[in-house]
Amino acid sequence: MDMLKKFFPLSFKYTDSVANLIIGIIIYLVAGAVAGAVIGLLAGIPIVGFIFGLIGSLLGIYVTAGIVIQVLVFCKVLK
Numbered sequence: 001m002d003m004l005k006k007f008f009p010l011s012f013k014y015t016d017s018v019a020n021l022i023i024g025i026i027i028y029l030v031a032g033a034v035a036g037a038v039i040g041l042l043a044g045i046p047i048v049g050f051i052f053g054l055i056g057s058l059l060g061i062y063v064t065a066g067i068v069i070q071v072l073v074f075c076k077v078l079k
Contacts, residue, residue, distance in 0.1 A: 001078070004069060011070040021074050025067055032063035 005012050014024030039056040043049045071079045 004078070008066045008069050011066050012073055015070065015074045021070065022071050028063050028066050028070070032059060035059050 009025060010027060013021040014027070031038065036056055039052050039059065043052040043056065045052075069078065
């Protein structure tokens, strides 16, 4: 559990109420969209486009996992 708290600190921070849950999810979505847009612009470079594509995929997985963990902490499945 301590590793999850280190990798996903935002997921454990915004779980007090439904409003905080929604704020945390919106933060994850906005951060993922902004970083995805920047990576999308950088992926147009032919040589390093593959690397930025991989980074974008990992970022998408991180955002999805963060939201899932946040909902599980809110529902008190994880403590």
